Amino acid sequence: MTKPVLIVGGGPAGLAAAHSLATVGKQSIIVEKEDKLGGAPILSGYAKLVPTGEWAKDAIGGMVTRVEGEDAVTILTNTKVTEFGGSPGDFQARLSNGDNAQVEAAILCSGFTHFDSVNKPEWGFGTFQDVVTTTQVEQMISSGQGVRCPSDSRKPKRVAILLCVGSRDRQIGREWCSKICCTVSSNLAMEIREELPDCHVYIYYMDIRTFGLNETKYYWRSQEEFKVKYIKARIAEVTSDGEKLIVKGEDTLVKRPITIPFDLVVHAIGMDPNVDNPEIASTFGVDLQEHGHIDAANCYGAMGQTTRAGVYVAGAAMGPETIDDSIAQGHAAAMAVLSGLKEAIGKTA
Amino acid sequence: MTKPVLIVGGGPAGLAAAHSLATVGKQSIIVEKEDKLGGAPILSGYAKLVPTGEWAKDAIGGMVTRVEGEDAVTILTNTKVTEFGGSPGDFQARLSNGDNAQVEAAILCSGFTHFDSVNKPEWGFGTFQDVVTTTQVEQMISSGQGVRCPSDSRKPKRVAILLCVGSRDRQIGREWCSKICCTVSSNLAMEIREELPDCHVYIYYMDIRTFGLNETKYYWRSQEEFKVKYIKARIAEVTSDGEKLIVKGEDTLVKRPITIPFDLVVHAIGMDPNVDNPEIASTFGVDLQEHGHIDAANCYGAMGQTTRAGVYVAGAAMGPETIDDSIAQGHAAAMAVLSGLKEAIGKTA
Numbered sequence: 001m002t003k004p005v006l007i008v009g010g011g012p013a014g015l016a017a018a019h020s021l022a023t024v025g026k027q028s029i030i031v032e033k034e035d036k037l038g039g040a041p042i043l044s045g046y047a048k049l050v051p052t053g054e055w056a057k058d059a060i061g062g063m064v065t066r067v068e069g070e071d072a073v074t075i076l077t078n079t080k081v082t083e084f085g086g087s088p089g090d091f092q093a094r095l096s097n098g099d100n101a102q103v104e105a106a107i108l109c110s111g112f113t114h115f116d117s118v119n120k121p122e123w124g125f126g127t128f129q130d131v132v133t134t135t136q137v138e139q140m141i142s143s144g145q146g147v148r149c150p151s152d153s154r155k156p157k158r159v160a161i162l163l164c165v166g167s168r169d170r171q172i173g174r175e176w177c178s179k180i181c182c183t184v185s186s187n188l189a190m191e192i193r194e195e196l197p198d199c200h201v202y203i204y205y206m207d208i209r210t211f212g213l214n215e216t217k218y219y220w221r222s223q224e225e226f227k228v229k230y231i232k233a234r235i236a237e238v239t240s241d242g243e244k245l246i247v248k249g250e251d252t253l254v255k256r257p258i259t260i261p262f263d264l265v266v267h268a269i270g271m272d273p274n275v276d277n278p279e280i281a282s283t284f285g286v287d288l289q290e291h292g293h294i295d296a297a298n299c300y301g302a303m304g305q306t307t308r309a310g311v312y313v314a315g316a317a318m319g320p321e322t323i324d325d326s327i328a329q330g331h332a333a334a335m336a337v338l339s340g341l342k343e344a345i346g347k348t349a
Numbered sequence: 350m351t352k353p354v355l356i357v358g359g360g361p362a363g364l365a366a367a368h369s370l371a372t373v374g375k376q377s378i379i380v381e382k383e384d385k386l387g388g389a390p391i392l393s394g395y396a397k398l399v400p401t402g403e404w405a406k407d408a409i410g411g412m413v414t415r416v417e418g419e420d421a422v423t424i425l426t427n428t429k430v431t432e433f434g435g436s437p438g439d440f441q442a443r444l445s446n447g448d449n450a451q452v453e454a455a456i457l458c459s460g461f462t463h464f465d466s467v468n469k470p471e472w473g474f475g476t477f478q479d480v481v482t483t484t485q486v487e488q489m490i491s492s493g494q495g496v497r498c499p500s501d502s503r504k505p506k507r508v509a510i511l512l513c514v515g516s517r518d519r520q521i522g523r524e525w526c527s528k529i530c531c532t533v534s535s536n537l538a539m540e541i542r543e544e545l546p547d548c549h550v551y552i553y554y555m556d557i558r559t560f561g562l563n564e565t566k567y568y569w570r571s572q573e574e575f576k577v578k579y580i581k582a583r584i585a586e587v588t589s590d591g592e593k594l595i596v597k598g599e600d601t602l603v604k605r606p607i608t609i610p611f612d613l614v615v616h617a618i619g620m621d622p623n624v625d626n627p628e629i630a631s632t633f634g635v636d637l638q639e640h641g642h643i644d645a646a647n648c649y650g651a652m653g654q655t656t657r658a659g660v661y662v663a664g665a666a667m668g669p670e671t672i673d674d675s676i677a678q679g680h681a682a683a684m685a686v687l688s689g690l691k692e693a694i695g696k697t698a
Contacts, residue, residue, distance in 0.1 A: 213669070332681065
């Protein structure tokens with residue numbers, strides 16, 4: 001009962017899991033490959049979060065500070081797990097810093113990798129300076145710099161946000177939907193309009209997936225209060241006429257070709273499986289799903305159990321996920337660990 | 350430290366919360382207004398669940414059985430909370446059975462109410478026997494009866510599933526999206542095709558919101574493996590020619606009116622706020638959101654905290670939610686309760 005739980009990844013899910021365990025007096029070790037905790041919202045410098053509008057540095061930064069202050073949590077940054085053996089209640093982990101750890105269970109909170117827009121070359125990223133990603137716009141906002149065209153720092157007068165970049169796209173091997181980009185893009189569009197009231201913002205979509213209450217808080221509010229325009233379209237390419245970026249494609253509702261000039265084009269980039277997933281799956285002996293996400297064997301009674309007993313998973317490691325549900329799943333996986341240990345102990349006794 | 354936690358509602362979120370608390374040795378009282386636990390998946394007789402395909406009676410039924418076997422959980426069915434006063438760590442609840450309970454905190458896991466299709470009369474429910482709801486089709490499947498036309502028990506040859514019935518519909522005061530009906534409908538369509546391979550199944554949609562990995566598991570699989578047809582349309586009315594049901598509307602992609610005969614028309618009914626929410630909000634002194642769902646004041650560090658200290662919320666009580674995320678949120682709220690109590694105790698000491 002004195003061994004800690006190993007948590008792989010210090011993003012929202014991992015922070016939640018560690019906090020849960022600390023709350024009930026259970027030790028944990030967070031192993032984080034980057035040099036600080038917080039995951040994508042902190043490392044990529046997100047601005048205001050869906051669904052509350054709190055700044056990432058406050059909401060997720062606050063979770064980092066709390067976990068850093070917990071005696072029950074050991075934090076190892078710049079570290080990976082290189083070997084993992086044993087059985088539930090008695091695992092041995094070997095770490096990249098040379099240490100070994102005896103742990104009772106592991107929770108994989110290893111998150112995702114942002115889609116790299118250079119893999120969608122016809123949409124202009126890497127070719128034109130003023131084609132950027134949602135992550136870059138988040139950083140422009142969170143840094144206080146404001147939304148500007150990278151080529152000459154001017155305030156854009158016309159912005160196009162292209163949805164599903166690296167999502168729902170079989171041509172480039174990304175068939176899944178990234179779940180939250182529609183809502184995040186609506187949110188960003190409102191933030192752009194708030195800073196630049198004269199700027200026109202267009203969102204080009206296949207289906208608008210502002211599910212649940214996001215429908216009113218983001219989709220309708222962005223249209224009615226912030227005058228963001230939504231166009232159902234298939235985008236063919238992003239080019240330039242030397243002065244403006246030109247978005248070409250087809251408006252699929254009016255069935256007409258479109259050729260429209262913009263100052264700034266934003267790729268709403270999707271969530272790839274973590275590039276390290278094959279390595280993580282091999283180290284921990286867990287299965288991956290068909291697209292490379294970590295497979296959850298149970299979503300109900302033992303939430304987040306993987307295909308290996310004693311190893312659990314939470315958050316975007318399992319597939320595209322929202323921040324708040326990643327946090328919920330982190331807590332849930334921590335509880336599944338404790339519940340599993342209790343049952344295992346019961347059986348031994 | 351000896352007072353229990355009050356859990357309002359014994360559906361997936363409430364079962365998860367109670368199990369979490371029991372796992373760490375904390376007492377809870379589940380107060381359930383219906384005569385048994387399990388919430389919508391059990392009380393409404395759902396069939397195979399998204400996303401694992403497990404039967405509701407196994408997945409959620411198993412959670413019920415586990416909680417019923419926990420010494421730390423007191424279960425009161427056919428019971429409501431009528432009064433709730435006091436402060437965090439020392440609340441007094443009065444119950445409809447005449448009992449009083451001293452509790453440390455409360456978690457509202459009070460779920461939702463299925464949209465009643467009679468409130469969308471132009472779509473034929475209540476007028477034509479063979480216009481049914483997704484819940485009724487779930488029951489046809491889970492009971493083993495099979496999918497049949499209620500009017501004469503024949504096997505339907507053509508089935509239309511209409512999405513967004515009671516969702517995304519300002520005309521009837523339901524502006525929100527019900528989040529999971531698209532995916533549930535894709536799942537049901539595959540189940541219908543599995544039982545009745547000669548039956549043609551059409552899904553009429555506004556936007557297809559099979560978010561995340563549901564995109565491949567449901568949207569594409571239902572089309573490619575099960576030959577389910579998806580039509581983007583605005584439905585005007587469902588009538589009858591005396592023999593068949595007639596679905597009338599507009600195909601919004603080809604911009605043409607449609608008038609199509611079906612044997613069975615299925616309303617994919619949405620999730621209304623629980624009809625008891627005004628009463629629950631008043632009893633517990635918590636705020637409701639603009640559409641009548643219980644307001645969550647914190648989605649990150651203290652997940653599920655409501656606007657009243659010591660009172661938490663999880664699952665579909667907060668808005669349309671999936672079963673698995675309701676479960677995750679139930680665990681998360683339980684942890685937020687324990688964390689809150691620990692901090693409160695720290696402050697007192």
